[in-house]
Amino acid sequence: MNAENMNANEKLMMPRRAFVRGLTALGLLPLAGTSGLASEPPDAPAAGGLQNWPAGDDPHYWSWIRQQFSMPPDEAYFNTGTLGACPRPVLDAVVDSMRDLEKTIARYDYRPEHPEYIAGYRPQEELRKKAGGILNATGGEIALVQNATMAINFISNGLDLKSGDEVLLTDQEHPGALGPWDLRAKRQGIVVRKLPIPVPTPDPETVVKIFAGALGPRTKVIAVPHIISRHGIVMPVRELCDLGRARSVFTLIDGAQAVGQLRVDVKKIGCDAYACSPHKWLLAPPGNGLLYVRQDRQRDIWATLASAHWNDYEPATGLFRLMQFGTANAALLAGLDAALDFYLRIGPEKIERRIIGLADHLRAGLQKIKGVTITSPLHPALAGAMVTYGVAGATGRELQDELWNRKKIRVREQGGPLVRQSVHLYNSPEEIEGTLEVARLLAANKP
Numbered sequence: 001m002n003a004e005n006m007n008a009n010e011k012l013m014m015p016r017r018a019f020v021r022g023l024t025a026l027g028l029l030p031l032a033g034t035s036g037l038a039s040e041p042p043d044a045p046a047a048g049g050l051q052n053w054p055a056g057d058d059p060h061y062w063s064w065i066r067q068q069f070s071m072p073p074d075e076a077y078f079n080t081g082t083l084g085a086c087p088r089p090v091l092d093a094v095v096d097s098m099r100d101l102e103k104t105i106a107r108y109d110y111r112p113e114h115p116e117y118i119a120g121y122r123p124q125e126e127l128r129k130k131a132g133g134i135l136n137a138t139g140g141e142i143a144l145v146q147n148a149t150m151a152i153n154f155i156s157n158g159l160d161l162k163s164g165d166e167v168l169l170t171d172q173e174h175p176g177a178l179g180p181w182d183l184r185a186k187r188q189g190i191v192v193r194k195l196p197i198p199v200p201t202p203d204p205e206t207v208v209k210i211f212a213g214a215l216g217p218r219t220k221v222i223a224v225p226h227i228i229s230r231h232g233i234v235m236p237v238r239e240l241c242d243l244g245r246a247r248s249v250f251t252l253i254d255g256a257q258a259v260g261q262l263r264v265d266v267k268k269i270g271c272d273a274y275a276c277s278p279h280k281w282l283l284a285p286p287g288n289g290l291l292y293v294r295q296d297r298q299r300d301i302w303a304t305l306a307s308a309h310w311n312d313y314e315p316a317t318g319l320f321r322l323m324q325f326g327t328a329n330a331a332l333l334a335g336l337d338a339a340l341d342f343y344l345r346i347g348p349e350k351i352e353r354r355i356i357g358l359a360d361h362l363r364a365g366l367q368k369i370k371g372v373t374i375t376s377p378l379h380p381a382l383a384g385a386m387v388t389y390g391v392a393g394a395t396g397r398e399l400q401d402e403l404w405n406r407k408k409i410r411v412r413e414q415g416g417p418l419v420r421q422s423v424h425l426y427n428s429p430e431e432i433e434g435t436l437e438v439a440r441l442l443a444a445n446k447p
């Protein structure tokens with residue numbers, strides 16, 4: 001079979017390099033193009049393509065990246081903390097996959113060599129390997145699930161815990177990270193302790209001390225966010241996992257906000273499990289989730305959803321056991337695959353540097369405005385690309401609406417006086433300046 005006759009689902013099953021070679025031979029990709037990116041702008045450097053594009057703050061580079069997204073150029077999107085925008089190559093991968101399925105559905109013959117047209121029944125080894133790569137995990141240590149909530153539920157429900165066993169959380173969990181433990185508390189009597197994290201959080205040591213002081217003989221699990229969603233606090237997860245490991249406490253990190261924002265290395269963090277939602281900072285289509293469980297802790301986790309392979313403990317299949325959710329949409333996996341390509345092609349380090357730089361610009365500007373309060377941490381070890389703040393005299397809703405009505409800047413209000421501004425690679429220094437202008441104006445007009 002050649003690439004021309006393949007549908008997107010078949011392509012997903014094919015080793016990436018062979019697929020790209022096929023497309024290039026057919027003239028469907030530029031020679032430099034293993035990138036999954038849409039065509040370069042006319043003023044792109046002639047030689048070397050994206051590979052040799054100037055790094056860092058070159059305005060052409062980032063404005064070209066911005067052109068890969070479907071939002072109108074005058075709209076500034078700062079709500080990746082809720083949902084990332086998909087770049088065009090990702091959107092195309094999803095739509096093409098669905099179109100191909102509908103055109104060729106009658107050819108689906110269930111033979112093992114025929115590509116699967118639905119997700120939920122095959123181990124998807126190639127994609128798990130690629131996804132694992134960005135976390136420094138093996139493919140066998142990754143389950144493809146549907147979001148962080150599902151991943152966290154699989155851990156909370158899958159662990160053998162009994163009445164009186166304690167789980168340590170923060171007092172600032174997202175409901176998708178709190179509900180799974182509260183459910184077990186109500187049903188089986190485990191004890192959920194929500195440790196108060198000060199806002200603003202002064203330094204990592206304060207957080208570590210809070211957890212060290214709460215650990216006791218009944219503690220069986222530490223489950224914390226890598227980045228707390230409301231105030232964007234980057235937690236000292238490595239130190240917290242060190243605490244857990246020293247006492248054989250299971251550690252689960254909720255990385256819904258972290259993967260794609262910061263570089264994540266689960267081996268360096270030393271956690272037993274890590275959950276994430278690639279539809280946020282990795283810019284994958286909604287409906288994708290990743291769950292990592294380190295190989296030597298996988299036997300501690302029972303399956304929650306059971307189908308043919310729920311009891312498959314073959315080392316070769318790894319966490320396929322936790323992917324038993326029945327029929328799902330293969331197009332979303334095609335989108336995840338394309339999102340991983342997009343992320344890797346630009347480079348995790350480059351993305352992190354760019355967006356933390358922009359968020360620092362925002363933090364520095366806000367700090368200079370009298371009447372602005374920043375509740376996100378300013379300590380560099382705790383500060384990421386999400387900044388939560390308020391302007392005296394305005395509610396969060398008013399601030400959100402002023403930013404939109406004056407500058408088409410979309411942030412998300414956080415209740416009370418606060419808004420959260422999530423800075424990603426489609427944002428620009430001009431958009432940050434626009435934000436500061438509105439904040440200055442509001443602060444000047446309020447008592």
Ligand SMILES: Cc1ncc(COP(=O)(O)O)c(C=O)c1O
Pocket residue numbers: 081082147148149150174176177225227228229254256257277
């Ligand atoms: C820290 C954190 N955990 C978990 C979730 C739940 O993510 P999802 O709805 O993708 O499962 C979110 C969503 O915003 C979050 O911010």
